[in-house]
Amino acid sequence: MIEDRILSIKKELPPRTKLVAVSKFHPVSAIEEAYRAGQRLFGESRPQELKAKAESLPSDIQWHFIGHLQTNKLKMVLPYAALVQSIDSLHLLEAVNEWGEHNGNTISCLLELHLGAEETKQGFTEDEIRDTLRRAGEFGRIRFCGLMGMATHTDEEDLIRQDFAHIRAFKQELEQSHPELEDFTELSIGMSGDWKIALEYGATFVRIGTYIFGPRNY
Ligand SMILES: *Cc1c(COP(=O)(O)O)cnc(C)c1O
Helix, strand or coil: CHHHHHHHHHHHCCCCCEEEEECCCCCHHHHHHHHHCCCCEEEECCHHHHHHHHHHCCCCCEEEECCCCCHHHHHHHCCCEEEEEEECCHHHHHHHHHHHHHHCCCEEEEEEECCCCCCCCCCECHHHHHHHHHCHHHCCCEEEEEEEECCCCCCCHHHHHHHHHHHHHHHHHHHHHCCCCCCCCEEECCCCCCHHHHHHCCCCEEEECHHHHCCCCC
């Protein structure tokens, strides 16, 4: 089942797009099943859970952190995450950069753009991201790899398309104004309900949980 879903998604992804299998709240056994289907990239949203899974599963798995990250939880996340997709404030970015200085690491990050009508207030505004990238040189331990966004949670496809068009245009603006940021290439958009649409808007990561693993038991 899990295996079939993964293979059916991968068949539809263009070469530039990578599947992040969002395994949050699902047991290690589900991840192992996905692993047997060849999946090596997983997304988690809770620090403790990421750490526990990373320590008990094969080391060739890549973990992306996709949830809200509090600065007192960095040591549970940063040693394990190949990419932090959900940098949503300057305060967090500064703390991650400091952690990198102390530990001699560079941390790959996406900046999360707050999109449209989404109820949560999580994410930067566009102006905050513009300001942050103007100061990118101050963050010597951060690799700025692109943007992440969650489209409005709705059945109205037009609204989803608006959100994706918006974040794609913003990413293009940033690429043009910051040619020096060579790693700023990723666009992480698309979840279980809207990933096929996201492909039309240049997604380089789709983050899919429910469609692969079934409903989560919170
Ligand atoms: C949980 C989560 C997902 C996966 O959502 P599904 O609808 O289950 O595919 C994707 N992105 C983020 C940021 C999430 O928190």
